[in-house]
Structure formats: C-alpha cells, structure tokens
Amino acid sequence: xxxxxxxxxxxxxxxxxxxxxxxxxxxxxxxxxxxxxxxxxxxxxxxxxxxxxxxxxxxxxxxxxxxxxxxxxxxxxxxxxxxxxxxxxxxxxxxxxxxxxxxxxxxxxxxxxxxxxxxxxxxxxxxxxxxxxxxxxxxxxxxxxxxxxxxxxxxxxxxxxxxxxxxxxxxxxxxx
Amino acid sequence: xxxxxxxxxxxxxxxxxxxxxxxxxxxxxxxxxxxxxxxxxxxxxxxxxxxxxxxxxxxxxxxxxxxxxxxxxxxxxxxxxxxxxxxxxxxxxxxxxxxxxxxxxxxxxxxxxxxxxxxxxxxxxxxxxxxxxxxxxxxxxxxxxxxxxxxxxxxxxxxxxxxxxxxxxxxxxxxxxxxxxxxxxxxxxxxxxxxxxxxxxxxxxxxxxxxxxxxxxxxxxxxxxxxxxxxxxxxxxxxxxxxxxxxxxxxxxxxxxxxxxxxxxxxxxxxxxxxxxxxxxxxxxxxxxxxxxxxxxxxxxxxxxxxxxxxxxxxxxxxxxxxxxxxxxxxxxxxxxxxxxxxxxxxxxxxxxxxxxxxxxxxxxxxxxxxxxxxxxxxxxxxxxxxxxxxxxxxxxxxxxxxxxxxxxxxxxxxxxxxxxxxxxxxxxxxxxxxxxxxxxxxxxxxxxxxxxxxxxxxxxxxxxxxxxxxxxxxxx
Numbered sequence: 001x002x003x004x005x006x007x008x009x010x011x012x013x014x015x016x017x018x019x020x021x022x023x024x025x026x027x028x029x030x031x032x033x034x035x036x037x038x039x040x041x042x043x044x045x046x047x048x049x050x051x052x053x054x055x056x057x058x059x060x061x062x063x064x065x066x067x068x069x070x071x072x073x074x075x076x077x078x079x080x081x082x083x084x085x086x087x088x089x090x091x092x093x094x095x096x097x098x099x100x101x102x103x104x105x106x107x108x109x110x111x112x113x114x115x116x117x118x119x120x121x122x123x124x125x126x127x128x129x130x131x132x133x134x135x136x137x138x139x140x141x142x143x144x145x146x147x148x149x150x151x152x153x154x155x156x157x158x159x160x161x162x163x164x165x166x167x168x169x170x171x172x173x174x175x176x
Numbered sequence: 177x178x179x180x181x182x183x184x185x186x187x188x189x190x191x192x193x194x195x196x197x198x199x200x201x202x203x204x205x206x207x208x209x210x211x212x213x214x215x216x217x218x219x220x221x222x223x224x225x226x227x228x229x230x231x232x233x234x235x236x237x238x239x240x241x242x243x244x245x246x247x248x249x250x251x252x253x254x255x256x257x258x259x260x261x262x263x264x265x266x267x268x269x270x271x272x273x274x275x276x277x278x279x280x281x282x283x284x285x286x287x288x289x290x291x292x293x294x295x296x297x298x299x300x301x302x303x304x305x306x307x308x309x310x311x312x313x314x315x316x317x318x319x320x321x322x323x324x325x326x327x328x329x330x331x332x333x334x335x336x337x338x339x340x341x342x343x344x345x346x347x348x349x350x351x352x353x354x355x356x357x358x359x360x361x362x363x364x365x366x367x368x369x370x371x372x373x374x375x376x377x378x379x380x381x382x383x384x385x386x387x388x389x390x391x392x393x394x395x396x397x398x399x400x401x402x403x404x405x406x407x408x409x410x411x412x413x414x415x416x417x418x419x420x421x422x423x424x425x426x427x428x429x430x431x432x433x434x435x436x437x438x439x440x441x442x443x444x445x446x447x448x449x450x451x452x453x454x455x456x457x458x459x460x461x462x463x464x465x466x467x468x469x470x471x472x473x474x475x476x477x478x479x480x481x482x483x484x485x486x487x488x489x490x491x492x493x494x495x496x497x498x499x500x501x502x503x504x505x506x507x508x509x510x511x512x513x514x515x516x517x518x519x520x521x522x523x524x525x526x527x528x529x530x531x532x533x534x535x536x537x538x539x540x541x542x543x544x545x546x547x548x549x550x551x552x553x554x555x556x557x558x559x560x561x562x563x564x565x566x567x568x569x570x571x572x573x574x575x576x577x578x579x580x581x582x583x584x585x586x587x588x589x590x591x592x593x594x595x596x597x598x599x600x601x602x603x604x605x606x607x608x609x610x611x612x613x614x615x616x617x618x619x620x621x622x623x624x625x626x627x628x629x630x631x632x633x634x635x636x637x638x639x640x641x642x643x644x645x646x647x648x649x650x651x652x653x
Contacts, residue, residue: 111378111379111382114378115357115358115377115378115379118377146241146242147241147242148242149241150240150241150244150245150305151244151304151305151308154296154305154308154309154312155308157193157289157292157312158308158311158312158315160289161286161289161312161315161316161319162315164282164285164286164319165286165315165316165318165319168282168319168323169319169322169325169334172325173279173324173325173326174279175276175277175278175279
C-alpha cells in the first residue's frame with residue numbers, strides 16, 4: 001500500500017476517533033468524558049468525509065457535536081447545580097459488570113471483524129481516485145420525488161408529538 | 177416525475193390524521209366544551225374502523241410509496257384491532273378525565289397519534305417505516321404514561337417507560353442497521369429475496385436477535401418485561417388499558433410481518449428462540465401475578481403472560497398460527513380494556529379501588545360492576561363461553577399442528593395457574609365481606625357504554641367464534 005498524504009490523514013482521524021472513544025469510557029470526570037466525546041464525534045465526521053458522504057458528515061457535526069453534546073453538557077451542569085451532586089463517576093464498578101461489558105464489547109468487535117473479513121466486495125475495493133457527486137441534492141430529490149416521501153412525512157408527525165409532549169411535560173399542569 | 181398516490185389505500189390513516197388535526201385545532205378554543213374532543217376521537221376512529229372493515233371485506237391489496245406502505249388484509253385486520261381499542265379507551269377515558277378536570281385536548285391528540293403509529297407499524301413494508309411508526313407510538317405513550325403531572329407515580333411511570341423504551345428503540349434500530357448490512361436492503365420482501373439459505377451471515381443473525389430484543393421490550397416479553405408492572409401501576413388507569421392493548425398488538429403485527437415475511441429462511445434460528453421466550457413469558461407472568469395484591473399490577477403480569485400465549489402462535493409459524501395469534505390479540509385487547517374499565521368503574525369517594533381486597537363484597541352491593549369484572553376475568557382466564565377460551569383454543573391448536581406439543585402443555589399448565597388468581601378476585605367479590613363499607617360514586621354513562629360494548633364483544637366472539645375467526649383466517653398476508 002502506498003503511503004500518501006490521504007492515508008496519513010485517514011489514519012490520523014481513525015486514531016483520533018478510537019483513542020478519544022477509549023478516554024470517554026475510562027475517564028471518571030463526566031465533563032472530561034463529554035469533551036472527549038466531542039473529539040470522537042468529529043473524528044467520525046472526518047471518516048464520513050473520506051467516504052465522500054458529505055451530507056452525513058455535515059449532519060454529524062450539526063446534530064451530534066452541535067446538539068447532543070451541548071445537551072449532555074447542559075444536563076451535567078443543571079443536575080449538579082440543582083441536586084448538589086458531584087459530576088464525578090465515583091461509584092465502584094463491579095468486577096462482574098466490567099467482565100460482562102468487556103465480553104459483550106469483544107463479541108461485537110469479533111462479529112464486525114468477521115463480517116469485514118468475509119465481505120470480499122469490500123476487500124477488493126481500490127481507491128481509483130474518482131470523485132462522487134455531492135450527495136445533498138440527491139438526498140433532497142429522493143425525499144421529494146416519492147421514494148422516501150412517506151418516511152419524511154411520518155418524521156414530521158413524529159416531531160409534532162415531540163413538540164407537544166415536551167410542551168406538556170415541561171409546563172405546570174393546567175386543568176380544563 | 178409526478179408521484180402517483182392512490183388515496184383510497186391510505187384512507188384509514190388519512191382519516192385518523194385528519195381527526196387528530198381537528199382535535200388539535202379545536203383544543204385551542206376556550207369557548208367550546210372540551211368533552212366534545214373525546215366524541216370527535218370516537219367518531220373519527222369509528223369512521224376509520226368502518227372504512228377498514230369495508231376494505232377488509234373487499235380484500236383490498238396494494239402498496240404505496242415505492243413499496244414502503246403495504247395495505248393487505250393483514251394490516252387491515254390489525255387496523256380493526258387498533259381502532260376498536262382506541263374507541264373503547266376513549267369511551268372509558270371521558271368520565272375518568274372530566275371528574276378530575278384533567279386537560280382533555282392533548283390526551284386525545286396523543287391517543288390518536290399513537291394509533292396512527294400503530295397503523296403504520298402494521299402496514300410498514302419497510303423497516304424504516306416500522307421503526308418510525310414504533311417511535312411515533314412510543315413517544316406518545318411516554319407522555320401519556322406521565323400525563324398526571326401532580327401524581328409522582330405517574331411521572332415516575334413516564335420517566336421509566338421513556339428510559340427503557342429508548343433503550344429498546346436503540347436495540348431495534350441497531351438490529352435494522354445490521355440486517356441492512358447483511359441483506360443490503362430494508363424492504364421486507366427484498367430482504368427475504370436477499371437472504372438465501374446458505375447465506376446465513378452472523379450479521380443477519382445478530383440483527384435478528386436485536387430485533388427480538390427490541391420487540392420483546394415493546395410487547396413486554398420475559399426477560400424484557402421489567403418496565404411493565406411499574407408503568408401500568410403508575411400510569412393513569414385508562415392509559416394502562418391503552419398501553420396493554422393496542423401497542424402490544426402493533427408490536428406483534430410488525431413482529432409477525434418481519435419474521436414471517438422477511439426472515440423466513442432464518443426460521444430455524446428464530447422459532448427456537450421464540451419457543452423458549454413463550455414458555456418463559458407465560459410462566460413468569462402467571463406465577464408472579466399470583467403474589468400481587470394490587471389489581472393493576474396483577475393485570476400487568478397477566479398481560480405479560482398473555483403476550484406469551486400470542487408467541488405460541490408465532491412459534492407455530494404456520495398460517496393457522498398467524499391467524500390464531502391475530503384473533504387472540506383482538507380478543508385480548510377487548511377483554512383487557514374491559515378489565516381495566518371495570519377497575520375504573522370501582523371508584524370510591526376516596527379514590528380508585530386498586531387493592532384486590534377493596535373488591536370484597538361487591539358482588540351484592542354493586543352487581544353490575546361485579547358482573548362486568550367477572551366476565552372480563554373469566555375471559556382472561558380462558559373459560560368458555562367467553563372469547564378468551566376461543567383465543568386460547570385456536571392458538572393451542574395451531575401449535576399442536578406445528579408439532580410443538582410441549583409448548584402447548586406448558587401453555588395449558590399456565591392457563592390453570594392463571595385461573596387461580598383471576599378467580600380469586602371473583603371469589604373476593606362474591607364470597608367475602610368487606611372490612612369497611614366503601615361508598616362508591618355513581619356510574620358514569622360513557623364508561624358503562626364502553627364496558628357493555630366490551631362485554632358484548634367478549635361473549636359474542638365466545639359464542640360465535642367464526643364471526644372473527646374467518647376474517648382472521650382471510651388475513652394471513
């Protein structure tokens with residue numbers, strides 16, 4: 001395999017993703033874990049760019065880094081203020097839990113590795129340097145030309161439920 | 177390219193959507209009586225029910241939206257189950273909400289949204305649609321479980337349901353992702369074509385097990401049932417009735433469609449898992465139900481056990497198995513909502529009668545209430561001439577035909593166990609004297625109408641099983 005700048009950057013992103021993910025699950029301070037998660041999510045977005053999935057990469061940054069991560073940090077901030085709870089994970093982790101979690105994680109890893117090894121179509125892929133057209137416009141077309149129209153409409157109803165539910169739960173109970 | 181849409185195929189779903197939008201808008205006006213929203217729900221669901229029955233009789237078949245949405249007798253039969261449940265729940269809810277001046281608009285709106293989600297699950301011919309329907313239904317139910325904000329038990333139920341339900345959805349979604357990875361498509365018939373017998377990749381098997389876990393949570397199968405008793409006990413009683421009926425049927429609808437139509441070539445693998453789950457679910461549900469003193473918790477464990485009986489039909493995995501599971505779900509929805517409705521009817525001046533001991537002596541003091549309760553409990557226990565007997569009989573018959581004798585034996589033993597705790601309530605009502613005289617409130621008329629309809633349904637199907645069995649047999653995919 002020739003070693004180009006592209007592969008160098010790719011392995012940089014991959015290393016960044018895996019290393020920061022390890023930090024997320026090992027570090028005791030939740031805020032540190034959250035910031036490490038940000039690096040993981042950015043790394044994943046970078047990998048999407050390498051797969052020429054530009055829409056997915058942008059969504060990853062907007063939704064996960066911009067939305068979910070901020071929510072986690074807000075959650076930590078508000079619960080620790082309000083209930084006077086420490087934001088450290090201090091509880092002792094049982095050895096049994098550690099073992100069980102490790103076994104499940106390993107089994108999942110083995111499964112995914114087996115699949116990668118057993119899928120010849122992926123192994124024979126070579127980077128011939130072709131650039132795929134940007135995906136955003138095509139995704140928009142697929143949604144509106146009928147192929148994915150129904151899921152799109154159902155999601156809009158789903159958002160209505162989320163909106164009404166959130167308004168109902170966060171307000172004081174109003175009686176008729 | 178213009179999109180061709182056959183609106184007639186979408187009629188039931190469109191009517192429900194229209195009804196929920198009307199309810200949403202009318203809730204804004206302060207000048208009208210809010211009780212009308214409940215009636216709008218019933219009328220809308222009633223029209224949708226009528227249309228579904230017409231389409232079922234005409235044998236309408238068709239797919240829409242690029243094969244994502246499939247209307248056939250299977251989905252229409254489930255539409256009938258959902259809409260009957262919705263109408264019954266709306267009937268038993270009216271007095272329950274108005275006697276405490278609870279807000280009615282969002283309540284009926286969320287019930288209709290959940291119903292729409294269920295209908296999408298039954299008609300989903302595409303895993304994405306099934307997932308979206310599941311989420312639409314679940315999100316509405318989380319809010320409904322925590323609807324009584326001033327009641328800590330209700331808030332806790334909502335919270336617990338949300339957290340565990342979100343986990344279940346994640347498992348389900350991961351299962352879909354793995355199946356997509358293995359089959360290269362999320363379309364139900366296309367998956368079946370992509371999976372040929374020699375190609376049993378570990379990816380597909382892992383995806384299949386994750387789907388079982390996800391469905392197991394949603395329909396409360398042991399060992400994924402822990403949320404059910406707490407949620408049923410804490411949620412408003414009408415919502416406990418709703419959660420135990422329609423959503424369970426919807427979960428099984430998607431379960432049947434995906435496993436029978438998309439994964440038939442993995443049947444050896446999943447049917448053995450389903451057999452074990454069915455035995456576990458029936459036994460654990462019934463045995464724990466014996467120890468309960470709260471009637472809502474008892475009904476919760478009983479509804480877990482009933483999911484086990486439906487699984488017998490799925491384990492049989494033949495046409496009779498599917499149709500008997502569908503018949504069982506219809507019967508179960510009606511009788512379970514009826515049982516919860518009888519609990520609501522037994523309201524005293526101090527609040528709801530939630531302990532089994534509260535029902536002592538009701539047989540003579542409140543004959544109507546005791547009669548409703550007895551009919552529903554006998555049906556849940558599976559005594560002839562009630563619908564519960566018919567449901568169990570056909571489920572067991574299909575399993576015998578498929579050669580699962582042991583499963584049927586376990587089911588029969590469980591029926592005997594369940595008779596103990598159902599009949600205990602009946603005995604308490606008729607043969608025991610109350611420790612203190614409770615003063616019951618007057619019967620609300622809408623609640624009585626709901627219960628009368630449920631009782632008629634239970635007895636009618638019990639006496640004339642072919643009334644619903646033939647449509648169920650005509651509805652196998």
